[in-house]
Amino acid sequence: MDALTRERLQEEVRTPAARLGTTVLFVTHSAEEAVLLGSRVLVMAAGPGRVVAELPVPLDRAPTTDxxxxxxxxxxxxxxGRLTEAMRRP
Known part of the structure; x- marks a missing residue:
């Protein structure tokens, strides 16, 4: 998908989750997308699957956020940057 469509979809997904106050699980390889959509990001190891880092994301989640x-x-x-660094650790 092209970058503009991806950004629009991210905004469309972000808004209902914030309005409903519900938990949503996203899986992505994009640090930017994880920070934008997540309130907490877990970094998984390649194998075996285990959590190697956790990053809280204290950004504004309001539906009206620009x-x-x-x-x-x-x-x-x-x-x-912190998330990208955590993803690069062995």
Whole structure:
């Protein structure tokens, strides 16, 4: 899927989950997507499947949040960097 469609789908998925206040499990290989959609991110080892890192994501989850502004914030970049680092650890 192209990048613009992916971003639109992320926003569409993010909004109902925030409104409903329900738990949703996402599986992704994208650090950016994990930070955008998750309130807590677990990093799994390649094998055997085990959790090797946990990163809380204290970003605004309100349905009215400006997602473009969120993506360009320093806090978002910091969290994405921490997650990417955790994913690269052996």
């Amino acid at each position: 997602v473009a502004a969120l993506r360009s914030s320093a806090e978002f970049a910091h969290l994405r």
